[in-house]
Amino acid sequence: MTSVKEQEAIKKLMAFLQEWDRGRKAARSHILDNFIENNSGKTGPELELEFSQGASLFLARLTAWLRMTYMYGTCLDKLLKSIGIFLSAASGRRYLLEFLEIGGVLTLLEILGLSHLREEDKRESVKLLQLVANAGRKYKELICESYGVRSIAEFLATSTSAEAQEEVQLLLDSLGRGNPKYQNQVYKGLVAVLPCSSPRAQQLSLQTLRVMQEVLGEAPRALVQPLLATLRSVHLEVQYEAIQLLRALMACEVRPALLQGLVALLTPPRKEALALANPAQPCLREPMLLYIQQAAAAKAIGILAKESAAVAEELIQLGVVHSLMVAMGNQDHTVSQRQASISLVYFVRTFPSVEETVRLAVGDTLFQLFMDSPDTWYTKMDSFQAEILASTGGHSPQELATLQATEG
Template sequence: MGPRLQEQLRRWDHGNRASRMQQLEAFIDQCSDASGPQLEVALENGASLFLARVSSWLRLSFALGHSVGLPLQAISIFIGAHAGQRFLAEFVEVGGVATVLEILKLPKLADDDKAKAIRLLVAVSSAGRHYKEIVCESGGVEVLEALMRLTMSEPELEQARDLLVLLGRGNPSFSTAVHRALLRLLRCDSGVAQRMACEGVRALVSALPSSQDRPPLRIVAIACGC
């Protein structure tokens, strides 16, 4: 750990909310497209130390009712970094997925923060079946279904639906739960959410091998125009 990182961590540990937000803004501006090795260089081989602090601050900001957009965005840089699988494992190990799902349950969560939380879960789920299972085991399917029942903008509904579809693919332990959630959404009050759910069913059915096709899903998909 180099002197520059030591100073950065000292400022973080002793700084107030405004100071930490400035640090996150600078990090996001400088490292938005960085790979895992590049993050280590930028943070003088102390990337895990910084990620741990940001993850902890995310939990604190959520608990205090503060905006969580910047820490979510910063963590997404680590999670989505090429060759940055270690950062993903570290974030999951400290309960990061459960924290993000709890954030999505907030009744007055800002739309921008909601979108960033969903994008972070997409990055986690895109890492493979193991991480999809972690999201589902933490209640991800139920949280996304509840979100889609709320009044949301169409782009946000699309994000939630696409994450549900992602969780339903290549994840046999939870594919049935995803299918049932989408089928229940076909009966919700929102016409836009119904359409999104229908498109989600079609996407899942089209990806199923014929040997795994489920007749009830196929019937719904046909009714939806598939």
Template sequence: MSTQEGQANIGKVLSFLREWDRGDMRVRNRIASSFVTQNTGKTFYELELEFAQVASLFLARLTTWMRLTYMFGTFLGLQLKAIGIFLSASSHDQYLMEFLEDGGVLTLLDILSQSQSREDDKAEALRLLLTVSNAGRKYKEIVCESHGVKVIADCLALSNRDETKEVASVLLESLSQGNPKYQYQVYKCLIAVMTCSSPKSQQLVLHTLRIVQLKLKTAHHSIVEPLLSALRSLHLEVQDEAIKLILHLKCCDVKSALLTGLVALLRPGKEEMQQHQISKEAELIEMTGSLTAFVQQAAAAKTIRLLAEEDQELSHELLSLGVVQHLLHAMGNREHADAQIQASLALEHFVMSSPAVEDHVERVMGVSLFAAFKNKAETVYTKMDETEAEMLSNQVNMPHVLNGNVLDG
């Protein structure tokens, strides 16, 4: 570029900035919209060429405009997109540092915290924070030091739109990677929001938690209770993520607590099974509560089968916990066919892996029912009469079976 062309370009930029400074909201909206249309996807060097090496002056104006007006939300989406062009400009982090120095991260986090912020704007703010996080460890630490992990986790748990939740989950995953100082904080925050009410949020939390857990050598004990509770979900995608996480945790220090908890879920407590006696005015809620207990029973049986099939030592440990007794009890649950099916499939594994278990189960079931079980375990519940189901569901203090030996229970 010649000196004369350079001077002309500088003059053009100064005129552009002057129009911005003197313009009202309508003028700034027009300028910012034009900037987004013409500059999306440009690199740092292209932006510098376009703005005669002073593009930072326009970024500072955009950041200030956003910081002063984001509470009103009028132009927030446009402001975020315009700033995003600078932050995503490749090959350089100058714009990123300038944005952070102007309090950009705190502003983005405050946008996420405001109840009046629109979901579109929250999603865009999360994308900008993701750009910051992906820039490297020092940027991740800045987000975390600004108390960003809790804000983002709350956004994941409470947002009304799937898009916002999905970006929040990706951002939390990013903050957990290459960030040893705050990795555990991300982990604990995810555990804290596991019990959120939205099935989509719960699915994403469990998925992200599993990715984070893969990087950790140990598991925190507080993960056990909400993880087992997730098996109550009526949404299969939530159950699936919970089961995948449990299968990973079989190698962690919470293994024993999880196994004990899973076996206990095969026999729902009386308070769960008799909810209909509590209040006639809450019949629908109580029916749902009973259903979730049965769903949890079925999911626990499925998880037990998968664990036992993957690891012979886990299979032996489950036997020592009286899993056969509890699976037989679940098979007698005529209230929920899936619980019967999953319990039968799980029991089939233990029967096939141990002659002693096979002999014991045959004695309990009787020759006819056991023959149907051996023929096709998943359909044995259809061959079971009321007396047989009652007999199985009332099994108490049956012997535990371990390593092919029948032990006194």
């Protein structure tokens, strides 16, 4: 027989559940406010004590209302926070299983794809997915098997909330660890985010890719072009993360493709060529983005070369010296000139053959200025000298010497 105290507790629970069942939106919203205030941080046993061993009955009602109303956003943030109290409860694994049994993961993923819902609601949905993923490998696999990586990555790319994007990064980082069956899928999902228009999403994706690189060991060739394209970003934090990932990839099989791509970025089309390619829209935006990419590539090349003699030699074989001189002659973008000069001076001081090539290209006077002040010497060039440098990509050192003598 149950004691009088137990009977009273059961009556209290039944009255609470009836209040919920009979309540409309305003009443249920009030119930959720009280529940969140009084039960945040409680363990599973504490929740059972609060609900007279019937906490699952309330969780079932929460999940049922969620499934019926999530498309309309009805009290969605409060509903998700309340469910989160159950899923995050220590010694409350049963609540997680009950939530998953009714298709909770699919509901959370669908919330992320509804454009009319608030960012705050989607952020709460991501937090619940974190709780699911952090419960173990089979739960991470469940999210991935539900096409979760695509939904989560798309939300990262389109979200306008920095806080929500940071929560997504934590989720993707969790899905990428201890999940060997689907870690490549997570990696590809992050790569797919790189071309998006959100600099914060790009930065977070690059950070997570670098962390995952340590686990994967190798990288797909599909990463090369999206990664190099991020160097076009006007946001220095994106460029920084891109260069950090490039450093991590130098031990991978994609290194030759990355180095070749970096060298190619040093010699973008001239303004005149871009205007001819699109005469209807000869705007300055495209050339400027290419010059930003040129400068970032020059900076990355210098960093990579200084870290590895093998990489430096490989870059020389790819024609980096002439390409850096082309960038040094770009008087339309002084940042390109500066970064190319700083990188080239390393090659000149390290490889005697490079020193001779550059000396022939710029002449003794400018060469001495270059060696004395590589970060400012380009300001002393005239337009003719800059034009010679900008044209070096197709000339050998001997041809450059002949050209200079002729023009002189």
